[in-house]
Structures are given as structure tokens and as C-alpha cells.
Amino acid sequence: MARILVIDDNYDMLSMLQIILEKHGKHEVIACTNGQDGLQAAFARPPDIALVDVMMPGMSGYEVVKKLRADGRTQNIGIIVLTARGQSVDREAALAAGADDHMTKPANVEELLKHIDALVQRTPGKAPAVDVPVLPVFSVKGGVGVTTIAINLAAVLQQIAPTVLLDLAPACGQCAFYLGIRPEKHWGQYVENPKTPPASLMRQHSTGLQVLLAPPVPAQYSWPGKDIVETLLVQLRSMGRFIVVDMPSLLDATAKAVLDQAQHIVLITGDDAPAVQVTRATLQALQVWKDRLLVIRNATAAGPHPPADVLQKALRVPLAVDIAYDPNQATAVPKGLPLAALQPQTSLTLGVKRIVQIALGR
Amino acid sequence: MQRSNKVIAEFFAQGYRVSGTYVITKRLLADEIYDPTTNYFLLEEAYLSPIIDPARISAYYALMLFDKSNLDFVLTIDKKDGLRRDQSYGMGNYQMPIFLTVPFFEITGSLYLLNKNFNPRLYLSADAGIFITLLDVTVRSTFNPEISYQGGVALINRAHISFFGEKSG
Numbered sequence A: 001m002a003r004i005l006v007i008d009d010n011y012d013m014l015s016m017l018q019i020i021l022e023k024h025g026k027h028e029v030i031a032c033t034n035g036q037d038g039l040q041a042a043f044a045r046p047p048d049i050a051l052v053d054v055m056m057p058g059m060s061g062y063e064v065v066k067k068l069r070a071d072g073r074t075q076n077i078g079i080i081v082l083t084a085r086g087q088s089v090d091r092e093a094a095l096a097a098g099a100d101d102h103m104t105k106p107a108n109v110e111e112l113l114k115h116i117d118a119l120v121q122r123t124p125g126k127a128p129a130v131d132v133p134v135l136p137v138f139s140v141k142g143g144v145g146v147t148t149i150a151i152n153l154a155a156v157l158q159q160i161a162p163t164v165l166l167d168l169a170p171a172c173g174q175c176a177f178y179l180g181i182r183p184e185k186h187w188g189q190y191v192e193n194p195k196t197p198p199a200s201l202m203r204q205h206s207t208g209l210q211v212l213l214a215p216p217v218p219a220q221y222s223w224p225g226k227d228i229v230e231t232l233l234v235q236l237r238s239m240g241r242f243i244v245v246d247m248p249s250l251l252d253a254t255a256k257a258v259l260d261q262a263q264h265i266v267l268i269t270g271d272d273a274p275a276v277q278v279t280r281a282t283l284q285a286l287q288v289w290k291d292r293l294l295v296i297r298n299a300t301a302a303g304p305h306p307p308a309d310v311l312q313k314a315l316r317v318p319l320a321v322d323i324a325y326d327p328n329q330a331t332a333v334p335k336g337l338p339l340a341a342l343q344p345q346t347s348l349t350l351g352v353k354r355i356v357q358i359a360l361g362r
Numbered sequence B: 001m002q003r004s005n006k007v008i009a010e011f012f013a014q015g016y017r018v019s020g021t022y023v024i025t026k027r028l029l030a031d032e033i034y035d036p037t038t039n040y041f042l043l044e045e046a047y048l049s050p051i052i053d054p055a056r057i058s059a060y061y062a063l064m065l066f067d068k069s070n071l072d073f074v075l076t077i078d079k080k081d082g083l084r085r086d087q088s089y090g091m092g093n094y095q096m097p098i099f100l101t102v103p104f105f106e107i108t109g110s111l112y113l114l115n116k117n118f119n120p121r122l123y124l125s126a127d128a129g130i131f132i133t134l135l136d137v138t139v140r141s142t143f144n145p146e147i148s149y150q151g152g153v154a155l156i157n158r159a160h161i162s163f164f165g166e167k168s169g
Helices: A011-024 A037-046 A063-068 A088-097 A109-123 A147-158 A176-178 A186-191 A226-239 A253-260 A273-286 A287-292 A308-315 A329-335 A347-359 B029-034 B121-128
Strands: A003-007 A027-032 A049-052 A078-083 A100-104 A134-138 A164-167 A211-213 A240-246 A264-270 A293-298 A321-323 B004-013 B016-021 B039-050 B059-066 B073-076 B094-102 B105-113 B130-139 B148-157 B162-167
Touching: A011 A109, A011 B094, A027 A253, A037 A063, A037 A109, A037 A226, A049 A063, A049 B059, A063 A078, A063 A088, A078 A088, A078 A109, A088 A100, A088 B148, A100 A273, A100 A321, A134 A147, A134 A253, A147 A164, A147 A176, A147 A240, A147 A264, A147 A287, A147 A293, A147 A347, A147 B059, A164 A176, A164 A226, A211 A226, A211 B105, A226 A253, A240 B016, A264 B029, A273 A287, A273 B148, A287 A293, A293 A308, A293 A347, A293 B094, B004 B094, B029 B073, B029 B130, B029 B148, B094 B148, B121 B162, B130 B162
Parallel strands: A003 A027, A003 A049, A049 A078, A078 A100, A134 A240, A134 A264, A164 A211, A164 A240, A264 A293, A293 A321
Antiparallel strands: B004 B016, B004 B073, B016 B039, B039 B059, B073 B148, B094 B105, B094 B162, B105 B130, B130 B148
16 A cells, blocks of 8 residues: 555546546545645645656646655655656657656556555665564663663564664664764754755765764754654655664654554563553553554663563563673674674564564564 | 537638537538528637637637638538438449648548549539538647647538548558
8 A cells, every 4th residue: 555645636537547546446645736735735645656647737836846856845745647648749748847757648447556556666765664574672661771772683684685784763863872973963853944856865884774863962953743753754755674763761743653654663662560560561551553563671770671472471471582781782882883783683673683583573 | 428419620711720519409510501591600618729829728708609701611520410311311422532622721531422423523513512521530630730639520611622532642
């Protein structure tokens, strides 16, 4: 299923396209009757595909296509120009403006859906949301090793395919410290100016990971809203085959927007009494996503720990992976490397690899 | 998709290309164009382009009135949209490939005739109506021959034809 923006000034055509795309194609449709509204909708929440009419009063379809291509948020979306002007000169003009495809009205339903499917599949950057798994690593309680698991998860996935790590801490995110990267560029700059292409804010780690860091100074930048983070995720999808999100310890609309897009939610818990209490409360709050939850115990300190079955009984959910305390983690941080990249056989690395196996269904 | 009561056609006149919508109320587009008792033709949602830059939309008009005698030709992509009611029942068995010119364009296509004995002079001067119907049409811009237009039907103003001949090869 792809999210498709349809811009056409003809109400009949618009409603017909909406029915065809929703009922036959099972796509999500955003319908707009003029170029200006269409651009606003596209920038607020970039679609996978835009279907643009050419002949519209006010702003022609060619202008709309040019503006979509000029903006960082929509430059990589698939664009089909659907117009009654069906001459070769019109096709050339559509492609020159930046469209990927040109179709003549009235279009055959099957042909239209075929063109849309082809465009969705054509490039990784234009693939639908489900093609790039988002894996948020989350806990409402701090100190349970969320960042440790997130960077190691990203490092293991990076060994499989290009991976993006997003540090969504409200400020002073720890990914920069753990990976030894200076946080000169971060998502705060994107929130400040959403036209900034996220690619220009990414930092590449020596492991190959593409990292979008959190602002280093507290309260200097606004916390991104739901729409901004959704748009950001759409753009990050064009940069990797996996997205790992080091989540903040809160469950507001922004965090929920990320969880909504997650293939699996990696919920980290400790095993002391406060951690168990917080995890149980969190599990209640995450009921709507219960099918996607992977509950992980991550022991962050040496010493005695309750057996897994006792913890499972207390949490009332099974543990997907149980990671024993790994003293090697302390040696990895000063090197600015994820432990998974340094030592492939430690308990932490093996635990994270198990998470990857489950997440990828292997 | 379903056919609606709207036909989108291209109108060429005096160096302009106009794409617009003809709303079929009582009569088909071709019946309206052919009608010798009316001089004007009303178009909705008309988009104007100069033929030297035919993809560029230079103006939009919600309503546009044409003087039919000033049209060079009208082009429809779909044959059904460009035929008169009587032509939709049959147009003759003999297909004659022809070539003609109107201001700024060279047009090739096929005439459908009732018999083999075709006399161009007679056809242009004696047949009824100010337009002729050509099928499977290719139109080339005289000054930009790389720009061409394809159509199922072209309705061509007889009075604007300068050269007319059988198409060779």
C-alpha cells in the first residue's frame, strides 16, 4: 500500500480516482483540488506517489511538479502526470518538469494501477513505507540501556544492509557520545527549517551507519511534532534499508507517530522492582501495538538477577530475548564503536543478533 | 474509466493551441463544429498555449468562445469524440491516405470515401460543410517539425487548406 496524493481540479475525476486507488489499489489517498493545497499536503506529510493533473487554474501541474522536486521533503517521491493533454510534446514537458511518468486521460484503471505499482517499486527511495522497517528501541524508564541496544542493533543491521540510526532524545542524545561523533549537525536543524534535506544533516560512522543525531544542548530546539517526525521518517527511508530509532523516555504524540510506523518495537526492561513496575505500566499503554512488541531484558549491572521465568511472570509477557550483563560494553564506549562491531561473540552482541533474527523473521 | 459527457479536444487557430472541454448536452462535438447554421462554439476550461511552445500553458479561461470560421482544425485523441452522429454508423469503405497543409501545420491522415473515384478538387469544392473529417491523423508543426500531434480524428477547415494531395509511400 502506498500513500498517494491526487491533485486534480475536476471533482468528478478526483472522486473517481480516489475510489479506484482506495478500492482497487488498496492505497491511501489524499485528494486536493488545486496545486497550492496539493503542495501544502505534500510538504506536511510527503506521499509515496503524487498523481498530478496538468490543466488546473492558478498553478499548472508542471509548476506543481517542479515545486515538489525542488523541495527536500518531496524531491524523491514518485510523480505521475495524468492529463488530457496526451501529445508527445506534453509527455516531454511533464518529464522535463520532473515527473517520472505521463498518462493520458481517460486512463484505463488497470493501466493506471500498473503504472503506480511500477513507480512504487522502481527505486528504494520510492518504495512504500513497509519496505523499510522502522525499529524503535524504547523504554519509559531510563538507565536500562536503550541507547546501547539501539546502536548495537543498528550496527548489526548495517552488516546486512545500509541502516539509518535516528537519535530521538529530546536533547543531549547519547548516540553521539557512544559512537564518538561530534553533534554539529542534528535533527534540531531540521525542526528549525523543515526544508533542510535530512541527507545534509546525516553523519556517517566508521561502521557505515548513517546517523541523525539529537541536539547537543537542552531546550535549544523545539521538540519535533508528530507531522515533522513522520515527514522525517519518510525521507530517512530513502537513505537506508533499515531505520533504528533510539527513542526518548516518553510516550507523547511524536513517540506514538514513530511507534505507528514500526515493524517491531524493541521494548527494553530491567529486572529490579521499579523497572518491572514501569514496564508493566508501559505494556498497558502499548496495548494497541502489542503484536509488534519485542520485550527484551537488558541487564546493565553485574550481580544476581531473577530468572527469566520469574521476570516473565511478573511482567505477564514472554521475553523475546534475555541479554545478560556484558562488561565488555564499558570497553567499547571509549573507542566510539558499537560492541557488535568490535566483539561478535559477547552476550550483548549475541542478544542483539537474536533481536535482528526475530525482527527479520529468520 | 467511464465515459463522461465531457469531451476534451485540441483546437488550433492562428498560431495557438487551445485544449478545452466541450460539454455534450444535445449534440456531439463534431455535429456542433459541422453545423453551418451557427458561427460560434463554446468551450469550457480552456488552456491556451502558443504553438511555438505548445506544452506551456500561457492562459486559462473558464469559458471561451470561438469563431468557427477562424479555426484551422480540431483534434481529438479518441475517434468516438471526433465523429458526427451519422459518421458513427459508418463512413465509407475506401480509405484514402492524404496530405494537406493549413497555416503552420502539415497534416497527414485518411479520408473514408464511399467509392474509389476520388477527385480532390470536387471533394474540396463541392462537398457540403466547412470542415472535413480526417482519421488517424499526424500533425506536424511547419516551423518545428520535431513537434507532432497524434489524433484519432481531425476536423479540418476546408477554407484554410492550402495544399492537398494523396499521400505517397
